[in-house]
Structures are given as structure tokens and as C-alpha cells.
Amino acid sequence: MSLLRLRRLTKSFGGLTAVHNVSFDVNVGSIVGLIGPNGAGKTTVFNLITGIYQPDQGEILFNNTSLLGLRTHRIIGLGIGRTFQTIRLFQSLSVLENVLAGCHCRMRSGAFAAMLGLGRHRREEKEALEQAMNALAFVGLDKNPLQPAKNLSYGNQRLLEVARALATQPKLLILDEPAGGMNEQETEALIELIRRIRSRGITVLLIEHDMNLVMRVSEKIVVLEHGSCIAEGTPWEIKANPRVIEAYLGTEED
Amino acid sequence: MEEFFQQLTNGLAVGGIYALIALGYTMVYGVLKLINFAHGDLFTIGSYLGLTLLTSLALTDRLGPAAGIAVLALMVMGLVALVGALLERMAYRPLRQSPRLSAVVSALGASIFFSNTVMLIYGARFQVYPQGILPKTAIELFGLYIPLVRVLILGSSVVMMVALYTFIQRTKIGTAIRAAAIDQDAARLMGIDVNRVILLVFLIGPALGGAAGLMVGLHYGQINFTMGWVYGLKAFTAAILGGIGNIPGAMVGGLLLGVIEALGAAYLSVAWKDAIAFGVLIFILIVRPTGLLGERVAEKV
Amino acid sequence: MLQLVDLHVKYGQIEVLHGIQITVNPGEIVTILGANGAGKSTTLLTISSLVKPSKGAVMLEGAPLHKLPPHEVVRRGVAHVPEGRRIFGTLTVQENLNLGAFTRNDTARIHQTLDWIYELFPILAERRRQLAGTLSGGEQQMLAIARGLMSQPRILLLDEPSLGLAPLLVKTIFQTIRNINASGVTIVLVEQNARAALKLAHRGYVLEVGRIVLEDSAQGLLANPDVQKAYLGGA
Amino acid sequence: MLIYGAVAVALAVSPLFLNAYWTDVLNNIGLYAALGLSLNLIVGHAGLFNLGHAAFYAVGAYTAAILNTHFHIPILVLMPLCGLTAGLFALIVARPIIHLRGDYLCIVTIGVGEIVRIALINNVFGITGGANGIFGIARPNLFGWVVRKPHEFFYLIWGFVAVTAFFFHRLENSRFGRALNYLREDETAAEGSGIDTAHYKLMAFVLGAAWAGMVGNIYAAKMTIIAPESFSFWESVIMFTLIILGGSGSIPGVLLGAFLVVGLPEVFRGFTNARMMIFGAAMIAMMIFRTGGILPARPRRYTVPDRHLAEESA
Amino acid sequence: QADTIKIGLMGPMTGPWASEGQEMKQVLDLLAADLNAKGGVLGKKVEVIADDDGGDPRTAALAAQRLATQGIVAVIGTYGSSVTEATQNIYDESKIIQIANGSTAIRLTEKGLKYFFRTCPRDDEQGRVAVQTMAKLGFKNVAILHDNTTYAKGLADEAKGLLESQGTKIVFFDALTPGERDYTAILTKLKGANPDVVFFTGYYPEAGLLLRQKKEMNWNVPFIGGDATNNPDLVKIAGKDAAQGFYFLSAPLPKDLPSPEAKSFLDEFKKKYGSTPNSIYAVLAGDGFRVITAAMQATQSTDVDKLAAYLHTKLKDFAGLTGKISFDEKGDRVGEVYRVYKVDAEGNFILQP
């Protein structure tokens, strides 16, 4: 059963068609990789899914509801969590508060409840704190939750983004180059993490240029070039696809 | 119809001065992302310095009107540029790494400091430029009556705008200024001396403000120590209207603001003139959130 | 040629480099390996004088670089392609490249360099009028590298040049680095892709929490079991 | 905490030792402190560059003045209504402009402030009294206690400040307060974490404005005459300045800022002519001395569940 | 018990009207020094305690609080009507006599405050004189321009009502924004309305610019100004050419006062400060000072109730610097105060018969 369904998605900027007629499905519980040369339109696809851009044409269905025209925060509320290609943390806020941002959309109490210090509000705050700490523990960042996010090293900032996205309690998690700036050892840990996320019942869609990671975690891979889908299949199929080799992978020499 | 065109020329003359001040505003903003609230007071200082130099050196008597005013303008621009550079050094440079709004407060402090210093030196009373320095000639055209001075004001604003635009867009230093505006450290890695660039901007912007101050003094005759606040606010409005940081935008914004004010006064209500101008501004910003010529924000996620 | 002598660097109160010694000989490619947060980027920033050492010195051919402002360092022929690209988002691709050549005055030669750059990265030629901020992540990375090359430096500092680049392009970039080096440019390379970096480099240093723990020829490091375990994904 | 308690006690007994003038200076400081706290929500927490806050203050003050002079409704009874009208007004004007960025928003708020002031001067709807303003506003009457003298107002005003600080402190440390900080830090990231940024920006405006409207009510009661010049651009500038100077986003900072910005010129009064010049220079000096404000906001405190702390020590 | 008698002065020492306030202080300092040289009042020296109202109501309220704590018997000032208004209650509640010098708004004395007086006339009287003058000069179509300040709007409304009631046509009625430099848009619009005369009720800086720019536009319509245009700087701003022929209303200028008091005062002022006072309001502040000290002398008391009663009923035709002074039961100055002046080619203000 498909959780996310993209149909004939098209988006252009000025004269440039960044995404052209892209269709693919992401099945419930699967890990799907989205790859392609630089500028192929991968990030743009993510931005279309999360409502940062509106498609010129096409259809995006999540759990059979259309996402077209919805603002980003609504889409997140429906159960899609995301990370950004260039890290976008709340740099001067604490690690914990970054994750609490993710909890926000699952909380209800408003300004007046807070001002009056209602019990409901206090209970909710406590729960959120608990959940945020759990998310941090899940990615292994719960050691020093009150330090500002900017003090984390690059790789840990990426993990923090993942924790924040997890705190929104997504059904689908989309990751844009999560391994960027990580060394091989750290990438190994990330692979482990992605598998654990999936085993919690969360579907994952990811962009990555690290082929080691993509090939090992994905069940399905979609390849974009110049905005269009040029291949779709299992890692083995993709690795062997001459078009993908020519456009993206290059020949293995070592 | 005749009245309409007359009002249009009235508006353009006022707008020319707004534009000139707005150019300086926009330049400084462009590089430091700082709303330099003291810019209006540099304008005031320009007009007071102009008065002092004019009366004490008697330049126009010695050199004749045209040359006299030209020399005067250069002196005023030079001195105000110096004050501007000093301002940058004392009030803004120490705050370069701090939150943006802190620098805004420093700018407000500088504005208070300057205007009250002028008051202490020159007194609270209005000061008056000597009469008859500028030619009283007027052009009569299709029933319109346009004093020559106004054409000169408008003309010099346009000339300065074009010169500045060419400088910023076409020269290497200009590109360096724009780069420093975006990311100072990255600009340093290109070999750009960012402090020099900022200093340069704080020489050019205030010089333009000073020139505008002199113009106002010569043309309108009457100056006082609080006028910079009003002109500064108008120029800021003009800069935003055109898209802040954008040089032709400042020009367009300034002229447009002048015209809106004149036409608003003429056809709607004099008393509501400023409210009308702000109303139009707000409307334009709702339609075009970064001003008329403002660049789109190139931010990609 | 370039020498870091007992370099200590602090951010605020916290010291992140604790006395680093690195020597780079003319014509070499030297790579610095290290985990996240080890201080690799900080080292490069100190060389280009954007960050000032609290103790120690950076010497270029015997002259202290750390006493110069960053723009002077560039004039001495040191180009730095920084972490996180730092391209000028609201300027066009072309203007970004022009700024790379800010310190040069030989207009004719600049055009030659530009042609070479466009040949190297054809996509940039296509996008030369586009605002750099709207480029894709990888395109921005190419632009950052290209901009660094525009100054025709004697020493090139590269901070994770392969970040976010597609596999094919990573190969191209590494080949380019090799070519540039062959043309006589000295290179200091910081890379997460340690294997590729070591294949390219002549020598390497391993940095751990602000200290140099290992220094060897590239082959030596590739063969070192500790290095293999920590940076080359085991075995 | 101890220091704050001591300061609060000292403040509470101060009217006993001060003459009417200095008590009235404290009253003015209190009014600006309350205004500063309300603007702090918008500028300090949500990071929205608002230089037109006086408009909302004016709406509250005029609502109080008009209803009190026309219908003789006791002025303090009108306080919730003043908040409501100011908040509603903010909702209406802020909705179309809330998406504007930084300095564009700034000029629009200045514009709104000026439009309101000009409308008041021009006696809009024939009810604002034009440049004369509205006079003859009745003194507040609290259960038979008529508030008239400066030290009587002192307790009314500072009582209101205390309540404000208490409420806003709780608000800061809640989901609402955090949401404002998220959008200040990075709007795209906030939206991408599931926060309705437009809604929260609007709510910051509305709540801040409503509070300023209530302060307007107290101001009208204190002055018994209000006129447009009390709601000029300069007023907005003062409110803004005191926040940044004191420490944006920090309640103690804003209170201290009110003391500095409103109190210092009074202290410099001895210098008559040079007073404002010195004040301007002092503003620059203070900003350079503490670039983030004198008492900058401190990180929020959380009691992290023990489970995680245990791991830390392990 | 106190060894001096303290009299407050509240004026705009800073802000847009700072020049007015500073001159008020000069006048009072001079008069007090004079008086003290002659032995003071009730055997005590008089001390003037000046405070700054900044030309703004809230600053004024603070200044009033401050003055009220300093043991003053009376306060002179201030200039602007809305500024005065913000302080009236404070002085009244503290039982301090207030004698305003420039606040002409009608309502200030309509509140029944026992301790409030003013040496300047009211707007309604000025309005009446203005309308009489316009009728005398034979103007049929009148344009009225004010600046939306309390004072100017009040005067404009007053004149408008009177003119309309006698059937004169008002062809223009609007307000300019004070503090600007360019009024050509308004002048162009005014010209389009084709009036016989323009009555400008605002202040001299704007009046000067209006005259100057009107001249530059080559438009020769007569202008009449209210008493806020009475200031020699008007001619400096407008230039003699442009100012020539401008009419304005004012309390008689010091130079036109034949009284020996005025003459000697002016001489002394010039001796001390180098020039004669610019503002009639500064001189009116001086009259406030002289009236209150005279009342103390006459009643041999500093009791405010006695003083107020004396000023309301007993003081008759006191020889003030600006003419004879008496107060009615509201605290208003009685008698015709306003005169009409015209600017001649030399820029002198000539009293019209």
C-alpha cells in the first residue's frame, strides 16, 4: 500500500524546469532512496512534498489525501517529518528546545492556559519534555541537552535535525543528504539509525549521494536526471542500469 | 490638468531631495543591513555646515555663484563624509558582530546625540540662509511655472543616482561592496578589505546626505536642528518603497513618495497627506513585499 | 612553505586547538583527517586569518600570516574554499566568479581562467546569470570551488570539497585537484571521504580533539590499522 | 532570585521615601515597563521589527477616554475592553502585512502608527477631539478608593506591571513562547517543524497590542487628558529602545531598560541643554558595553527526567 | 519661614519650541534680578525655579510634579495649550497659582479652576479681530489654513464660524503638516481655490516658508497670520520681498507700547542679552511674573487663596509690559489686546491704525 504517491509532478523556476513529470510511490514501511546528479531536482521534489513550493502541475497524495495547497506546517501535522539539505537548526536555542519544536504540532494548549498555569498545560509540557528527551536518546544526543545547538559538530547537528523531525511523530520521514559531512564510521551509525527508525514503523524517503548508504538501506531507489525520472528499482537493478551509470554513478574503477 | 502637472513637478522636486537622502540610506543599509537612523541628522549637519561655511567664507562673493556653490558643496560633502566615517567607527563598528537590532538602537542614540549637539552649538532657533544665492529664474512651459532650482535639484539627484549605480554595478569595488553586504567573512576570503569597503560606504552615503542638506538650506532657506528626523523618516520610507538596498529603487521610491504626497495633498486632503502616503506604501508592500525594485530573496532550502 | 607552529585557538573561553604543528612543503597535497568537531575547519580558518590564534604562529615562507588581516593573506596567494560554501547568494554565478579574481589585475588572463572553469563545470556556464543562492546544493559546491580557483592561488585550502556532490562529480573534483597540484599549486585538503583524500595526498595528519595524533605519508596512513578503523569504515 | 525579590521589596516601599515628583517618575517608568513587556513579546520573542506600537497603546487609551467621557463607565472597568479593541485593531491591520520581512515590516508598522496619529489629530469619526485630544477623564475608582495622587497611582501601575511580568513569564516558558522564538530564529525551519508561523506572528501582535491597549487605559486614567502627541512615533521608538537596551526577550532586562531609558534623562536633568546629547551618547555607550542588552535573556530551564541525567554521570 | 519666595517657570527649554522657553527664562531672570535689586517682595528675595516641559504634555506633567514639590507659590507658563492643559490639574490639586503666557485655547479657562490665569488673550477674541480685519479690508473669498495644532485649529475653527455666520465664503479649509520645508503642493492647491486672502493660523516658521514659496510661484495673494506668526524670524525666513504686505494679529509689540515700564524693560533686556526679545509670549510671561509679585505686595501675603482672590477682583488696569492688565472671574485677561500689524518693505512690523 502506498503512503505517498506523486503523480506527474512538474515545477519550473523561470525558464528552468527543475522537476518534470515525476511520478513514484513510497510504500508503507519501506525505505526509498532518491538519487541523481546535482541539480537534478531532488531537493525540489522534497520542497514540493512539504509545501515549500507549489507544483505547477501534478498531484501529491499522502494517505490518499491531497497535499496540494496546504501550508507546510499542516503537512507536517499530517505526519511528514523532514530534514534540510543545508542544516536549519535554531542555532542559539538549546538542543532540547530544538526537539521541542518538533513536539509543538502534537500539543494543544494555548497562550491563556499557559498564562493561567492550568493543570492541563503543565501535564502537556511534561509529556513533551519526556518525548523530546526520548527522541534525543534515540539518536544518541541526550547527554547534554541544554547546550546551544550551535555548539554541536556538523555531524551531530544532522542527527539533531533527525531528532527534531522524529519528534513531530511522523508516519513518513524525509531526509535530505543526512550523511553529508559524516565520515565513514559515522555513516555506519547513521545506517543503523535509519534502520531503527523504520523498525519503529516509520517510512523513510531519503536523498543521498553516499552510494554505500543508499544501496545498503534502500529497498527501492528512484533516479532523477534533469528533473525527470530515469529509473526506478531495487538497488541491484539501479547499480546495473547503464543509464544511471552514465549519468550518475560512473564506472567503478576500484 | 494644468494644476495636475504643476503638482507633479512640485512632487518631483520634493521627491528629488528624498531620493538623494534615500540613496545614502540604501547604501549603508545595503552593506551593513543597518537602518542608519542617524542618516537624517547627517543631512542636518550638512545644512548647518553649509550655512556656516557660506557665511564665514563668503565663497559665492569671491568665486561667483556657480563656482562658489560647487566649492561649498564639495567642502560640505567632505566634512559630512568625515562625520559619517567617525560615526561608523565609534557607534557601529563595535556592534558589527552583535544582534542587528542592537545596532539600530546605537543608531537611534547617534541620532539623538547629533541633533542635540547641533542644538547646543547653533541654538534651538531656526537658522536662515542668506537670500538670493540661487538664481530666481523660472521656466514657463505650457502654462507650468517651474523654478530653475527645482530642475537643478532633480537633475543632480538623477546624476548622482546614475553615477552611484554604475559604480556599484559595474566596477570591481562596487561588486566588492555588494559581496561584503552579503557575507563579510566570505568577502574577506576573496581578498576584500571589508573595513575599507564599509568605510567607503560611510563616506559616500553621508556625503550624499550632506549634499541634500546643503540643497535644502540653499533652496528653502530655513533650517533647524530637528528637520533631519522628518527627512530621515521620509527617506527611509522612500528607500523601502523602492526596495531597500537597491540604488535605482531609492531614486524611484523618493520621487514616487514626493509625487504621492503632492497628489494626495492636491486631490484628497492636505491634512491627511502623510497618512495617504503611508497608505499607498502599505498597499504597495502588500502587493510587492520587497518594494518596487527590491530583489527577490534568493533563499533556497 | 607553510608552517603551523604550536597553534592554539580559542572560541570565547573554550580552546579547540591545543598546540598544532603542521608543515606543508611546496607542491604538496597535505590532507587533514579527523572526526566531527576535531578542529579541521578551525585550522584552515586560522591559516586564512579569519580566526586568530591565542598562541603560536602561522608562517608562510618565513613570514607570519596570523598577524595579517584575511584579505592580505589572500593577496599572498592563499585561497580558501570554506566549509558550507559561503557563496554570495544574491549575486549571479558570474559575479561570484569575478569576485574570486578580486586580487588579480590581469584582465586577459582572468578570462582564460574563466574559460577553463566553465570547461571544468559546464553546468556553471549554463547558469552564469542565475542567482547563486538558487543553485542546487551540489551546484553551489562547484561554484565555491570554482571561485577559489579563480584567484590562481599558490596555496589552496579546501574544506570538504566533495560535500553534497554526486559520485561522478566527486571523481571529477578529485581529478581536478590532482591537475591543479600538478600545475604547481600546493594544496591543503580536509575531507570526510578519507580514503579518496589519502589516495590523492602526499602526506596526511590526523587530528583528534584539537591535537595532532598522527603524521605520516599518505600510504603510511592508508595502511595504518588505527586509521583504517577510525576513518576508513573498519577493516 | 534573591536579588529580584530585594529589588521588588525596595520598589514596593519606595513611595514612602520619595516625593511626588520622583514617585511620578517611577510611575512613568512603570507605564513604559508594561508597554515594554507587551512589545517584548513582538520584538524580543517573535523577532518582529515593530516601531509602531504606540498605535495600539493609543487605541486602548482612546477607547477608555471616549467611553469614559461619553458614557461615564468607570475607567478601570473598561480595561478588558481596551485590550480587546486594541487586539482586534492589531488583528485587522497585521493580517495583510504579517508576511513582510524585517525592515519592510518595520516601515509598515511605523506607517500604521503614523496613520493612527494623523487620524486622531484629524478627529476621525468626530470622536477623538482632534489635536486637543480628550479631556475630563474621570479618576479611577477602586472599590471607593479614588486613585489621584502619584503614590496612589504607583501601586496601581506597578501592580499591573507585576501581574504582567508574572503572566508573561509563564507565557515565555510555554509552547506559545517557544513557538515565537522558533520563528524568530528561522522561519522556514519553524514551519518545517510543524509550527504555523503566520498564526504565531499574528498572535504575538494581537496579544502585545491588547496588553498595550490596557496600559493605554491606565495612562488615560492617570493623565485625565490624552492627546495625539502622546502617541507619536517617538513613543514607539522609546518602547523599542528600552527593550533592546535592557535585553531583548528578557523580562528583568525590559524592566531595567525602562528604568534606564525613562529614568536616565530625568537624572541628567541637571545638564538642562546637554541632557539629551548625553543621553544619546549614553545609549551608544551602553549598547557597545553590552551588545546583547544589559540583562540578556537567559536560556529556559528544564527539569530533564532523571533517567537521562543518570546516563550523563555514568 | 523660608528666606526666599519661590516662583516657578515652566517652559519649553528643549524640543521644537525651545527658543520660546529659553527667552521666557531670560525675561524672568531679568525681572527677578531687577525686583531683588529693589529689595524683593515682602522683604524677601524672589527666586525663579525654571523647569522644562519639552513642549510635550507628558514631560510637562512631570515638570509640574517636580515644581509642585519645591515650595513654589505660583508658576508662570506655559506656551502651548495642550501642554498647559496636562498640568492644570496638578497645580490646582497642589494649590499653586498658574499664570499661562501663551496658551490661548478657549477651554483652559472654561473649567472653573480657581488658581488658573493667563496673560495672553483667548482664541475667540483673536478670531473676532481677524474677522473684523478681513471685513475691513474687503475680502469676500477666504481661505483658511491651519496646522492641526490645538492652538491653530482652535483659531481656525473660531474664524470659520464667525466668517460663515456673516456670510463670507470659505473657499478652502485644511491643515498643513508643520516642520516640513516644501509647501508648494498646498500653495498650488490654494491657488486653485482662488481666494482673496489666506488666513494662516499656524506658527511663524511655516508662515515664513509659505510666503517665500508663494513669492517663488509668482502668486500675489495677501496673507494674514495669527499671533503665532509674530516673530522677527518670519521676515528672515521669508525674505523681505516675500514678507512685505503680510498682515498679522498680535498683542502689541513691546516697541509699540508707550508705557515707560515697557521702554525701560526693553532697554535693560537689550543691555543684558544683546537684542530685544523675539517673542511676545516671553514678554507675556514677564507680565505674569509682575502681576503675581504685585499681588503679593498688595496683599502682603503668599497665601494662594488671597492672591487668587486679589487677581480675580482687585487687580485693575495693572500697568503691564503689554498694556493694561485685569482678569475676569475665569482668570482670562480682559480688554482688547489684539492689534493688526503689517510687514513693510524693510521687514518692519508696522502697527495698523
Ligand SMILES: Nc1ncnc2c1ncn2[C@@H]1O[C@H](COP(=O)(O)OP(=O)(O)OP(=O)(O)O)[C@@H](O)[C@H]1O
Ligand atoms: N528557487 C529557485 N529558483 C531558481 N532555480 C532554482 C530554485 N530552486 C532550485 N532551482 C534550480 O532547480 C534545479 C534543481 O535543484 P535541486 O535543489 O532540486 O537539485 P538537487 O537535485 O537537490 O541537487 P543537489 O544534489 O545538488 O542538491 C537546480 O538546477 C537549481 O538551480
Ligand SMILES: Nc1ncnc2c1ncn2[C@@H]1O[C@H](COP(=O)(O)OP(=O)(O)OP(=O)(O)O)[C@@H](O)[C@H]1O
Ligand atoms: N564559532 C564557534 N564558536 C564556538 N565553538 C565553535 C565555533 N566553531 C566551531 N566550534 C567548536 O570548535 C570545535 C572544532 O570545530 P571545527 O569546525 O573546526 O571542527 P571540524 O573538524 O571541522 O568538524 P566537522 O568535520 O564537523 O566540520 C568543535 O567542537 C566546535 O563545536
Ligand SMILES: [Mg+2]
Ligand atoms: Mg539537493
Ligand SMILES: [Mg+2]
Ligand atoms: Mg569542518
